[in-house]
Amino acid sequence: MFKNYLKIAWRNLKKSKGYSAINIGGLALGMAVTLLIGLWVVDELSHDDYFANKEKIAQVFQSQTFNGNTGTGPAIPRPLEKALRDGYSDNFKYLVMSTWNNSRYLKYNDKSLSKNGYFMQREAPEMLDLKILKGEKDGLRELNSVMLSESVAKALFGDEEPVGKNVNINNQYDVMVSAVYEDIPFNNSFHDAEYLMPWDKVLATQEWMKNAEDQWGNNSFQMFVQIADNTTMEKVTEAILNVKKDLNEDTAEFNPQIFLFPMKDWYLRRNFENGKQVGGRIKYVWLFGIIGAFVLLLACINFMNLSTARSEKRAKEVGIRKSIGSQRRQLINQFLSESFLVVVFAFVLAVLIVLLSLGGFNNLARKEIVFPWLSPVFWLSSLVFILFTALVAGSYPALYLSSFRPVDVLKGTFKAGKYAGLPRKILVVLQFTVSVAFIIGTVIVMQQINHAKNRPVGYDKEGLVQIPTFSEDFTGKFELMRNEFLASNAVVEMSGSSSPTTQIWSNRGGFDWEGKPEGFQEDLAWTEVTPEYAKSLNLKIVEGRDFSREFATDSNAVLINQTAKKYMGLADPIGKLIKDDDEEDPNPPLKIIGVVEDMITQSPYEPVKQGVYVFAKYGTSYYNLRLNPNQSANQNLAIIERVFKEHFPDLPFEYDFVDSEYGEKFAAEERIGTLSGIFTALAILISCLGLFGLTSFVAEQRTKEIGVRKVLGASTFNVWNMLSKDFLRLVIISCFIAIPISYYIMNGWLQDYPYRVIMEWWIFVLAVIGALAITILTVSFQAIKAANANPVNSLRTE
């Protein structure tokens, strides 16, 4: 029986090639979008699955409240380690202190590479269950050891055996390779851990870190834990919540709350607001999941509409089958089998589309998704997906077609009832509601991105290059290099700073100044800079003056930004002193000499943070180079590299353009914008395919009517109008439904951005005009074709 169903389905497909192409093509496109989104969602949800202990690993987080604002983050003070080890060790299987991921120079023989890695405590490889390829898992046991990722080992040593060899770090000290571990895959935390070194090594080489052992206020470290097998994250959090507050009076006023942030939430639920977890990327997983489901629904609707529109062609068959003994159930099965066949073809085509587009999609989405050929789960899910789609797409046509009465259809008196087209109209309205909502959503996302992009950044980011200077080789060479670069004519100004232009690496509090309100708990972005910082960035001084080499006292001077002036309540800030509120602090107070324009260093969607720029006494981490505008960037860079190599022949020449670094801040939103733009275009295409098919059937059904009308004097326009207006009416209804829905959703989305675009009325008008224009284009092709047909031919067909 099933064979018979498939046979007739196949012959029907072959017979109506245009219909089949629209049906299978549209469905394949919808399925391809859903498959791609499905692969993306699975990739997102499987983040950190590489770690066998994922469910038990957490990072220790801290919430602190300053002036009523609670900030939450991973930065913790060093004494917390001792407190947890001494008082709560039963709760943990492993407890691992760690630095942040920093770039360092790794040198072997004459090969020098800049790589990212961590200093971590000894249990890290065990906790992360690193796959050791060479050497030993306990590779952080010895003070002077380093564990390398496979790709770094390969890059440094080639085919040589790396274990046991010495690697020089930052031209500062040598460490011996103790192990090589498998690269941590892309969609996992620590995939940027290209090497690991012992925590004790960084304490031995960094005086300030060593000194931080008892500093509860110095939140410059991070800690990862694996909880004991017999406990839960919630229980441990409950136990350690007030550990800092209880042990340290000085910081208790900020109400520090220590808690575990589980690894399973690191990637998707990383946002906190006022100390509460409020989601994160998971919203995009939902968003794209919903988009995928809707696009598939649009494609299924095409199938339903085209199948039922063709009902008159299938009615006779239904009648015959019923008259010779077919039960309705058997007919339902038959039509579901046809739907199944179409869906199988569409799926094969969809897989092909996915294979062809996966590379481009990965680029867009910044992913490394591979097609899961060998995954039984994928194929099983695909089968469920096919059956589900076949059921969704085929159920309505199956129920509708199988309901025909043989008496009516066999006598040729069958006419679809007055309301037979109603479900079809509802489905078209649903399709266009989704499409119009997608159009509005995409336009607003794009607008928001452009709005933030066009926001003044406060400095000139074009032609500004930054060079990281972490190696000891740079120590004491700032002035020399500045002179060399300026003399080379490739650079017109240069400064140094303790953090990159596009980020804030340090925040400080504990100051006092004249007029500071009682109990005010300040939190200031802290950047150490050389005197020409403002000049090199073209950062405008709005009050007072810039640093000057003329004044020796400027080594204790400070520039503040406009927000800091307001934040600190300084009406006339110039000449005011900022002191450490610790009376015994040996450092002289900082004197405010100028106010600089606010510059965006963090999120372009957030207000600028209050910040101070202090004179760098102990070196900086970045060179900021203003390129010579009279030469091309390539010429400038070639010269800079030559000068750099003259002084640091062993170091790789690394640099970033500040404007592209700044552009990275929009990367997530831009990806969302581009992807939703593409999905919107596909959704519209699918809807239009359906509309195109429907129009051609309507035109075919009304061939005789069109012929008669033309004989009676109807013009092409009259006929076009007759065929188009029904569809246009449906699309207008869709717009009325889509506008409030999309307004509500997009308004909610925009609330996440303090610096946001206002939704203008014309966006909605534009979407309506766009939808109508697309409808007219789609419908007109068939309508005009029908209108121009010779009525003699159409009447003869009757």
Add this chain to the structure above:
Amino acid sequence: MIQIQNLKKSFRTEEVETLALNNVNLKVEEGEFAAIMGPSGCGKSTLLNIIGMLDNPTEGSYKFAGHEVGGLKERQRTELRKGNLGFVFQSFNLIDELTVFENVELPLIYLKESKSSRREKVMKVLERMKIAHREKHFPHQLSGGQQQRVAIARAVVTNPKLILADEPTGNLDSKNGIEVMNLLTELNQEGTTIVMVTHSDRDSHYAHRVINLFDGQIVTESQNRAVGAMM
């Protein structure tokens, strides 16, 4: 085989109710060949559809082989129809997407017969209808007469007790029409009961009995003396 008493059938649209059959009483014995005649719109086809269990009467009783079928649900009617009834239509009503063989095979599939049995029965009936050489052709590749032979083959392949023919020669030229009537007569002579609706006087002469309908009522019934006179 067929016993109809006081049967009524009315059709209701939004505004009008039309009485298609009004108090029809009819008996058809097993092995009989009955022709129903009458002008267009007199209710011939409605009566045939009710006899064929494609439709239910509004009132009255219809017994098929002793079973009351007047009030059966569609599902039950289908079950009873299967294997007991064969249909031959004016417009052949073959499924365009199936070959000759597959069209004839279809009722056997619904009866869940085995593949080998189906093959055997279909080929036997196709040979009898002299259309076996066209088994792989599609309906549109056949002449009208050939298509009707296929339709008859499909109607008789299950060896039904009753064949209902709705103007079986209406779409055929006279030569093909005669051929089809001869086939039906042959089947009747082998014991199959036939009820045929026709406009054609010539065709009605093949029947044992002619029932004349007018405005939904049986007005006359006459016996044919010379059955098969046109053969």
